[in-house]
Amino acid sequence: MANFSKSNVPRFSVDVYQNEYLPEGGREVHSIVTVTSTGGGTTGGLPAPAAAVVVMVDCSGSMDYPPTKMRNAREATAAAIDTLRDGVAFAVVAGTHKAAEVFPGGGRLAVADAATRARAKEALRSLEAAGGTAIGTWLRLADQLLAPADAAIRHGILLTDGRNEHESPEDLRAALAACAGRFTCDARGVGTDWEVQEVTGIASALLGTADIVADPAGLAADFTGMMETAMGKGVADVALRLWTPQGAEVRFVKQVAPTVEDLTGRRTEAGPRAGDYPTGSWGDESRDYHVCVRVPAAGVGQEMLAARVALVLPGRAGGAPTTLAQGLVRAVWTEDMAASTSINPQVAHYTGQAELAQAIQQGLHARKTGDWDSATAKLGRAVQLASASGNADTAKLLSKVVDVVDAAAGTVRLKAKVAEADEMTLETRSTKTVRVKK
Known part of the structure; x- marks a missing residue:
């Protein structure tokens, strides 16, 4: 070491x-x-590094169904703004089939203090649901806003509730390629009408986190947690x-x-x-x-x-x-066979965790395409791996998609009816691992 x-x-x-x-x-x-x-970050007694954050809020028409969704998004963004420490540069972007600056406007960032936080939260009242979804345009605007900032930490938070239907997959890929390495971005899907691979793909390309917020009422707590984590970053x-x-x-x-x-x-x-x-x-x-x-x-x-x-x-x-x-x-x-054939416990553990993620993704894909035998085999293997490695969170998510007969053997039965939120949560969180017990 x-x-x-x-x-x-x-x-x-x-x-x-x-x-x-x-x-x-x-x-x-x-x-x-x-x-x-x-x-x-803010815990080590060092001066906090300069940071800049752009929050991108989906304002497409579907955010009005139910109407509480848009209200929850406004409240979550306000909570995130309250979590900004003084001196952090920030902006809010409304995302539809195009991207629009909500605050502060003029192609610039505001500097967080009591007054700018209050004005930003006031500006959130103008957010209304109308229009389509073109996430690449949101990311490109965030990049334009963050680029001039003299900040070590450049971060985005992106919320969507629907599929990226108003630009091509190539447009989104091009936007991600243009933004990669320029800022990190956490992505969240709210409700169940969005595409898991789109949201996880955004977070993956921009080295952030992805998650589902199935109930819009949970957005404020989630946004606060994301912003607290961003504020705790010490080096980029x-x-x-x-x-x-x-x-x-x-x-x-x-x-x-x-x-x-x-x-x-x-x-x-x-x-x-x-x-x-x-x-x-x-x-x-x-x-x-x-x-x-x-x-x-x-x-x-x-x-x-x-x-x-x-x-x-x-x-x-x-x-x-x-x-x-x-x-x-x-x-x-x-030539010592015992030494050369021994598998290091850490290597063995994480090889299993990587297989677990793959088994879940393949099993859910097989389930969607009606290949019940393959889905049962893959999700059974996932249950077995989650049980063996002590990944209790993933085991709990799996139990909402399959009936577990014997976890150790990986014997399961597919549930006939699965809530869409449960299936999407399992897929979104399939890559979360548990650490090896030292």
Whole structure:
């Protein structure tokens, strides 16, 4: 383990968990990299970093059904505004088939204080439900508003209640590609008429969180929690940098806790044999990453450094990057079968959690398409994995979709009738994991 501290950023540490022993001819090295950040945000006694936030509120016509939905959205946005600390730059955007500035207007951000918070909440009264849904336009306006802000933390909160019907999927993908790396964004679907993959896709692309708020009455508490988390961030744009030796290749890099997120395809080159994987912004928190490296074959008794894992903060104005923490992944070849066949508990646990997420998604897809046998098998496997790993929250969500006959064996029966909110909640939260018991 290594760590590094700088006066104006949280302290980071890296712990590597692996079985470093390979049999003769073995080439695949797995490790779980635990990254922990402490002393950041508003809790560590450091000055809070400059932050800018844009709240995007769905104001499409469907937000009027029922009429309480729009009122709940206004109240939730007001609660989020109340949670802003003084000095944070912010704006509110109304989203329909186009994006409109609600507050402060004029293509700029306001600076939070008692007066601007009061004026912003007054401006929310003008929010009315009418029009369609083109989420890409909302994101592009948020990007335009956040771009000039001299803020380390740039964050969006997006609420939608419907499908993205007034622009093409390509338009949304292009908007996400344009915004990726420029700000993070939490996305929420309210009610049950929205598309899970759209909302989770937005959060994934912009390194934020996704969730369902099935009952609009729960929006205020959810928005407050999201804004509190955003206000607790201490540093942004942190990259997980992987260096591998000559002849080695990175098979995959996945975040596996608190949620499963495959980062493999997001690599950007960072010098000879090194690549950066984005992790977004950090407060006081800990996350786990599963790193798999394929190394050149070697003989018994040989050992090598399979990878160096570092947390890196990019330099300001083209300056040199700062290494916040680093850890080492090793490979040692042995003829001791007991040593080389042992699976590290952390690696085993998170391999199961990643399979759990996949089994849920495949099972629900099979259920929607009427493939009952496949749905039963996949959701049964999900129940088995959730039970074995102690993922009680996911097990509880699964029990609303299947009748569990034997959790340990994965024996289930599909329920004939499932509430849409229960099915969508399970799908939206399928990537949430539990941490391995140390």
